Each structure stands twice: as C-alpha cells, then as structure tokens.
Amino acid sequence: MNKKYLNKIINDDCKNHIPKLDNNSIDLFLSDIPYGINLDEWDVIHKNTNSALLGKSPAQNGKSGFKKRGKPINGWNQADKQITKEYQDWCYSWSSLVFPKMKEGSSVFVFGARRTLHRAIVAFENSGFLLRDVLAWKKPSAHHRAQRFSGILEKRGLHEEAKKWEGWRLGNLAPIYEPIAWFFKPYKHTITDNVLKNEVGAMNIEACKINGSSPTNILEFGFEKHEKKIHEAQKPEKLIEYLIKLTTIKNQIVLDPFMGSGTTAISAQNLNRQFIGFEIMEDYYKKSLERLSLNIDFQRPVKQKSLKQNQTLFEFTKNKQEKSSKQLLAT
Numbered sequence: 001m002n003k004k005y006l007n008k009i010i011n012d013d014c015k016n017h018i019p020k021l022d023n024n025s026i027d028l029f030l031s032d033i034p035y036g037i038n039l040d041e042w043d044v045i046h047k048n049t050n051s052a053l054l055g056k057s058p059a060q061n062g063k064s065g066f067k068k069r070g071k072p073i074n075g076w077n078q079a080d081k082q083i084t085k086e087y088q089d090w091c092y093s094w095s096s097l098v099f100p101k102m103k104e105g106s107s108v109f110v111f112g113a114r115r116t117l118h119r120a121i122v123a124f125e126n127s128g129f130l131l132r133d134v135l136a137w138k139k140p141s142a143h144h145r146a147q148r149f150s151g152i153l154e155k156r157g158l159h160e161e162a163k164k165w166e167g168w169r170l171g172n173l174a175p176i177y178e179p180i181a182w183f184f185k186p187y188k189h190t191i192t193d194n195v196l197k198n199e200v201g202a203m204n205i206e207a208c209k210i211n212g213s214s215p216t217n218i219l220e221f222g223f224e225k226h227e228k229k230i231h232e233a234q235k236p237e238k239l240i241e242y243l244i245k246l247t248t249i250k251n252q253i254v255l256d257p258f259m260g261s262g263t264t265a266i267s268a269q270n271l272n273r274q275f276i277g278f279e280i281m282e283d284y285y286k287k288s289l290e291r292l293s294l295n296i297d298f299q300r301p302v303k304q305k306s307l308k309q310n311q312t313l314f315e316f317t318k319n320k321q322e323k324s325s326k327q328l329l330a331t
C-alpha cells in the first residue's frame with residue numbers, strides 16, 4: 001500500500017491514512033507535530049472554550065507578541081488544567097497508529113513545546129516506543145516577551161514599589177531552544193543484528209560532523225537565505241536534513257503526518273530519501289506542493305515534451321501531485 005503514498009503529501013487528516021500503510025515499513029518518523037499551545041487554529045487540541053485562548057484580550061492592543069493568541073486573563077481553572085491531558089490523548093490517538101508501521105530499531109523524532117512535550121513523550125511511550133534522548137534545537141535568536149515589572153507598577157502610580165522591583169521582569173527567560181524527543185521502536189536480539197536486518201538503528205556520525213567535530217545533542221541551525229517563510233511553525237531545512245542524514249540511508253522512507261509547508265518532504269527530496277506526508281489544511285497543503293514543485297524543477301527538470309502548450313514546469317508538477325492526491329482520497 002505504501003507505493004500509492006510514496007513521495008506525496010495528502011491533503012487530509014493523517015489518522016485516515018496511517019492505518020493503510022504497510023506494517024514494519026517506515027525507516028524514520030520525523031515530525032514537527034502541533035504543540036498544543038494555541039499557536040494558531042490548527043494548534044488548538046482541546047475543548048476549552050476560554051476566549052483568552054486563541055481569543056482576544058485588551059492586553060493584545062498594539063502588542064505584536066500577543067496579536068494572534070490573546071492572553072490567559074481568566075487564570076487557571078479546571079478546564080485549563082485539562083488542556084495538556086487532552087493533548088496527550090490526542091497524541092496517543094495517532095502515535096498508536098504509527099507504532100506498527102515503523103521498522104524495529106527505527107528512529108522517531110518528535111518536535112514539541114517545552115511546556116507540553118512531556119505529554120507527547122508519555123503518549124509515545126504508551127504506544128510502545130522507547131525514549132532515547134531529548135535533543136535541543138538551538139535557534140539563532142529568540143523573541144523575548146518578559147514584561148518589566150517596575151513599568152507595570154509605574155503605570156499604576158506605585159512609584160515606591162516600582163523602585164523596589166527595578167530590574168525584575170514577569171515571564172520567561174529568552175526561549176532560545178526547542179526540544180526534540182528522540183524515540184526508537186524496540187527491536188529483538190542485538191542492535192547489530194537489527195541494523196544488519198532492518199538497516200536502521202545506527203547513526204551516521206561521519207556525515208553529521210560539524211566543523212570536523214562529532215555532533216552533540218544540541219543542534220544549532222538557522223534558515224538559509226533561499227528559504228521563504230510560509231508557515232508560522234516552519235523549521236529550517238538544514239535542521240531536518242541533519243536528522244534525516246543521521247539516521248537513514250538513501251531511498252529509505254521518512255514519514256511526516258504533519259507536513260505544514262512541506263519542509264520534511266523538501267529535505268527528504270534533497271537527500272534522495274522517499275517521503276510520505278499528510279497535511280490537513282488545504283492552504284498549507286497547496287503551498288507545500290508549490291514548494292515541492294519548485295524544488296523538483298530545481299533538481300530534476302521535467303522533460304519539455306511532457307508539458308502541455310503554455311504549461312510551465314511548475315504547473316505540470318503541481319497538477320501531477322494534486323491529481324494523485326485526489327485519486328488516493330477517492331479510494
């Protein structure tokens with residue numbers, strides 16, 4: 001069944017398709033999953049109707065950091081406390097489908113938020129995976145949002161208190177890293193037997209040296225000049241390529257059920273790996289196809305005779321992808 005899905009992104013809920021993939025067939029799971037922190041509509045994984053979560057509050061006016069998300073102004077109530085538990089249940093609803101599809105010994109990289117990743121880790125463990133490490137993706141810079149406490153007190157006319165609290169802030173330290181949980185599917189016998197049988201489970205350190213040195217579990221990557229920002233949660237191609245290079249060989253299959261703008265597909269394509277992808281939102285799906293088409297054009301130009309009159313290479317590859325995606329959804 002994998003053949004129909006290979007090197008395609010399907011515009012649908014991944015849960016409708018993961019069960020159709022072949023068992024023990026996927027070499028790498030690599031996904032920047034929704035973090036469940038209300039970053040955008042697609043990231044609201046709970047039933048909490050608090051309008052401050054993804055709603056609007058007066059605190060947003062003129063404050064770019066809170067433009068989209070609102071601010072929890074109502075404090076923490078029982079429904080708020082359920083949010084991360086609901087996130088865990090949601091992660092389990094599809095990680096349990098992924099488990100039988102992975103090869104024994106294969107790697108699973110799950111991007112997450114510092115506040116909610118622990119729930120995804122429990123969901124993956126409950127599905128059968130074992131946690132190997134939690135890596136840190138160190139970003140080149142971080143948007144810092146801690147408010148000056150003395151400034152708030154000044155606005156309230158509390159001048160004495162403002163002096164006392166000079167230099168203090170409300171909020172977090174600059175969030176310069178994002179965690180990536182690294183699991184593997186348990187294997188029988190020894191890791192050496194497993195690598196020989198399934199061709200997964202070892203790390204290609206030689207291909208991943210950084211300035212000649214062996215890599216650590218802190219990964220420092222930023223966006224390249226050519227990378228256009230398409231998605232709110234887009235990840236750098238070099239970061240994704242690095243994880244693919246570390247754990248797979250050519251032609252192996254990388255599964256990403258939450259493709260967003262298609263970064264995993266592009267990275268797999270750049271490294272001659274195969275990919276299987278899903279994206280529920282039509283807008284991102286279309287943008288990911290556009291990105292992929294341009295990448296295909298860049299690497300493997302389509303023969304001119306395949307093109308209809310006045311059709312560009314870009315239109316040709318995009319139409320081809322959309323057609324096969326529609327065919328798959330109809331079956």
Ligand SMILES: C[S@@+](CC[C@H](N)C(=O)[O-])C[C@H]1O[C@@H](n2cnc3c(N)ncnc32)[C@H](O)[C@@H]1O
Nearest residue numbers: 013014032042231233234235258260261263280
């Ligand atoms: C964190 S973003 C991925 C961003 C991506 N790494 C990139 O570089 O563009 C997660 C994506 O998962 C999609 N998504 C959420 N639930 C989904 C589901 N059930 N099936 C497929 N896609 C889903 C969202 O629409 C969102 O675009």
